[in-house]
Amino acid sequence: MIDAIQLISIAILGSGLVYCFLLLGQNFSSNRLAVARESAELQHLNALTGELIERQRVKKEIEEGAWNGFRKFRVSKKQIEAKDQCSFYLTPHDGRPVPPFAPGQFLTFRLDIPDQKKPVIRCYSLSDCSRPDHYRVTIKRVPPPRDTDYPPGLSSNFFHDSIEEGQILDVRAPGGHFFLDTTRSTPVVLIGGGIGLTPVLSMVNHIVETGSKRETWFFYGVQNGEDHAMKEHLQKIDEEHENINICVVYSRPRDGEDVEGRDYKYKGRVGADLFREVLPSNNYDYYFCGPPPMMNSLFEGLREWDVPEDNIHYEAFGPATVSKKKDADKATEKAPTSVSDAAEKIVVNFAKAGKEVAWDPDVGSLLDLAEDNDISIDSGCRAGNCGTCETAIKSGDVDYLSDPGEMPDAGSCLACVAVPKGPITLDA
Numbered sequence: 001m002i003d004a005i006q007l008i009s010i011a012i013l014g015s016g017l018v019y020c021f022l023l024l025g026q027n028f029s030s031n032r033l034a035v036a037r038e039s040a041e042l043q044h045l046n047a048l049t050g051e052l053i054e055r056q057r058v059k060k061e062i063e064e065g066a067w068n069g070f071r072k073f074r075v076s077k078k079q080i081e082a083k084d085q086c087s088f089y090l091t092p093h094d095g096r097p098v099p100p101f102a103p104g105q106f107l108t109f110r111l112d113i114p115d116q117k118k119p120v121i122r123c124y125s126l127s128d129c130s131r132p133d134h135y136r137v138t139i140k141r142v143p144p145p146r147d148t149d150y151p152p153g154l155s156s157n158f159f160h161d162s163i164e165e166g167q168i169l170d171v172r173a174p175g176g177h178f179f180l181d182t183t184r185s186t187p188v189v190l191i192g193g194g195i196g197l198t199p200v201l202s203m204v205n206h207i208v209e210t211g212s213k214r215e216t217w218f219f220y221g222v223q224n225g226e227d228h229a230m231k232e233h234l235q236k237i238d239e240e241h242e243n244i245n246i247c248v249v250y251s252r253p254r255d256g257e258d259v260e261g262r263d264y265k266y267k268g269r270v271g272a273d274l275f276r277e278v279l280p281s282n283n284y285d286y287y288f289c290g291p292p293p294m295m296n297s298l299f300e301g302l303r304e305w306d307v308p309e310d311n312i313h314y315e316a317f318g319p320a321t322v323s324k325k326k327d328a329d330k331a332t333e334k335a336p337t338s339v340s341d342a343a344e345k346i347v348v349n350f351a352k353a354g355k356e357v358a359w360d361p362d363v364g365s366l367l368d369l370a371e372d373n374d375i376s377i378d379s380g381c382r383a384g385n386c387g388t389c390e391t392a393i394k395s396g397d398v399d400y401l402s403d404p405g406e407m408p409d410a411g412s413c414l415a416c417v418a419v420p421k422g423p424i425t426l427d428a
């Protein structure tokens, strides 16, 4: 017979054992959780290390292939893509290999245009991904602004009217900081407005050519079918690649000619309102290039939709307000005493011109300040890459609105993206 004391002892022992088992179980599962967490962290670290190594490899490959100064390329093919848009295929004249580049980068051209006192320098984005034997750029003819007597765009019209197959052009190596991070496979939204298509076309072509399964949304905004470049190419990508969604948007489709669902997917404008409707979430990296109004509204719209600034990447062709404003804000944050607080006291001395001018941060860059005051500084890309505006600094120092593609020599600055840190004397 089991007496009461034995019964109580058994109960205590039993519950102790149960408690121990529970504790062991809990420990076991929390250990398993900790192990799982550690292995996930390890995997994440491995992936990050892999990305870093790959990024270094790609960077090295691009740097090794780059050439200094200008190299001669032959125009091997000229092809009309849409109204006033023409592609130029470029093959190295020396027969040596074509170095790779990052999708989104551009080439800088030096053109000898008749009746111009000096060579004209212009940048054009590479509109295809890296190919072993040629580069391709796509150029839009730029008309004069409405109701003015200004001459039409110098370089773009020269390309359209005077550059033919077989001609030789001087080209600098691919450059620029606006490119797709190809070491990652996170989802992306690529957006091109008008001729701003070119760098993002290079990006989507890269995704296609590498067989990447990266989720990709590609928005291309034009007025109507007349401006719609690369139509068949983009349709083919849409049909053949499940991970890539091509969304062509017409703002003013032509009656009776442009058919929704056949020629374009959406009527309206490319912007955050459309993304909210179409995209499953806001959780993407966004890359965009287009006319200034589109870029401004895209940037603001994405920020309002809580897209972190780090996920927004863009490039403006030429001096666009969005880049200047945002970058000027950045520079102000970086050096509050030198740029904004002390702005009234900063004097820029243009030594050769013999002019002293008060610095105004709203003007943009030192090049803009010089031009506003009829002081001549040669310029090309106006994006800190071609080096044409390199100007010696006699005294003082500068900050940069955006990082130059290549740092100028010590004691010089790239005036198109430079702002003064304090009183400064330039050799201009």
Ligand SMILES: Cc1cc2nc3c(=O)[nH]c(=O)nc-3n(C[C@H](O)[C@H](O)[C@H](O)COP(=O)(O)OP(=O)(O)OC[C@H]3O[C@@H](n4cnc5c(N)ncnc54)[C@H](O)[C@@H]3O)c2cc1C
Binding pocket: 106, 122, 123, 124, 125, 126, 137, 138, 139, 140, 141, 142, 143, 144, 145, 150, 151, 152, 153, 154, 155, 156, 157, 176, 195, 198, 199, 316, 317, 318, 381, 382, 383
């Ligand atoms: C990084 C980068 C990438 C680019 N990629 C591409 C690309 O892929 N494709 C592309 O087509 N473009 C691209 N561009 C733009 C390109 O570099 C040129 O800016 C564009 O072709 C216009 O150059 P242009 O010489 O034809 O015109 P410009 O001669 O520079 O003239 C520009 C405008 O100013 C007007 N103008 C002329 N004289 C005056 C005056 N005195 N006062 C006021 N206005 C005047 C002209 O009529 C014209 O409307 C890119 C630019 C950059 C910075």
